[in-house]
Amino acid sequence: MGTVRPKVFKRPEQDFSRTGEIVQVASKIKSQDIRTKLVDLVKVCTTSCNLEEAEIIVSGGRGMCKPENFALIEGLADVLGGVVGASRAVVDAGWKPHFHQVGQTGKTVGPKVYFACGISGAIQHVAGMSSSDVVIAINKDADAPIFKVADYGIVGDVMEVLPALIEEFKKAKAC
Numbered sequence: 001m002g003t004v005r006p007k008v009f010k011r012p013e014q015d016f017s018r019t020g021e022i023v024q025v026a027s028k029i030k031s032q033d034i035r036t037k038l039v040d041l042v043k044v045c046t047t048s049c050n051l052e053e054a055e056i057i058v059s060g061g062r063g064m065c066k067p068e069n070f071a072l073i074e075g076l077a078d079v080l081g082g083v084v085g086a087s088r089a090v091v092d093a094g095w096k097p098h099f100h101q102v103g104q105t106g107k108t109v110g111p112k113v114y115f116a117c118g119i120s121g122a123i124q125h126v127a128g129m130s131s132s133d134v135v136i137a138i139n140k141d142a143d144a145p146i147f148k149v150a151d152y153g154i155v156g157d158v159m160e161v162l163p164a165l166i167e168e169f170k171k172a173k174a175c
Contacts (some may be wrong), residue, residue, distance in 0.1 A: 005108040008131060028095060051100070051107040053167070056082030056115075059102055059129070063118020063139060063158050067095040072162040073117060079169045085129075089118050103128035118158040121146025138162070 051057060058077040060070055071082070077084050086096040088103050103107055104124040110131035117138045119125060126149055129135070137150035138158045145155045154161055 008108055008110075010110065010131070027139035028168075051083060051085055051102065053108050054109065055112045056080045057109055057111045057113075057129075057132075058082050058115040059085030059087065059118065059119060060096075060117045060158075061119030061125075062093075062122070064088040064095075064172040065092070065118075065148045065159070067093075069159065070095060072166070074160070075166050076115065076162055076169070078114075079166055079173065082104070082111075082113070082115075085114075085121075087125050116146050116150065117162060119146055120144050121149065 009059065026068045042105070046121070054079070054085035054166070055111045056171070058073050058080065060073040064070055070086075070090075074082055076082075084100055085102040085107075086100040088101055088105060090096050090102045091098050091106070101107060102125060103122075104127045106128055110133075112133045114129050115138070116125075116129070116135060119137070120139065120141070121144055123145075126145070130149060133138070135146075135150045135154070136152045137144070137146040138156065138161050139146055140155065140156045140157050142155045147155075
């Protein structure tokens with residue numbers, strides 16, 4: 001058996017001409033042999049942070065400088081109808097909960113549009129978002145590795161670029 005993480009491959013078109021056979025196999029495990037039990041189910045996330053299904057993800061990294069600045073990430077995601085993602089550095093710093101993490105140790109995503117804001121482009125992060133259709137990177141370091149995988153890049157201070165983008169998208173939506 002082989003498995004891959006979700007969104008590693010693009011979903012193929014449905015082919016209704018294909019058929020298969022379902023074979024029922026009786027389990028030999030008895031209920032008394034099972035040593036685990038469900039104690040509680042805690043729901044910590046709603047559809048607003050379902051990264052795997054999102055069509056637009058706005059992710060922030062260490063370049064956001066402090067947790068309060070994620071209001072800009074959230075603002076752009078809100079204007080675009082997207083969800084908020086984060087790099088491992090942000091999650092490790094406690095700025096965002098783990099379910100927002102994109103990357104090798106987080107979620108593998110494949111949205112139509114992925115914004116990488118203040119994200120350097122470490123290979124672990126790129127492994128989780130490289131299936132995105134369009135990647136837009138914003139970073140003040142013109143040599144940041146994220147620009148190697150980005151379709152569009154903005155070299156600039158994310159704290160200046162994001163407010164301008166939010167304003168322009170608001171104007172475009174108003175038309």
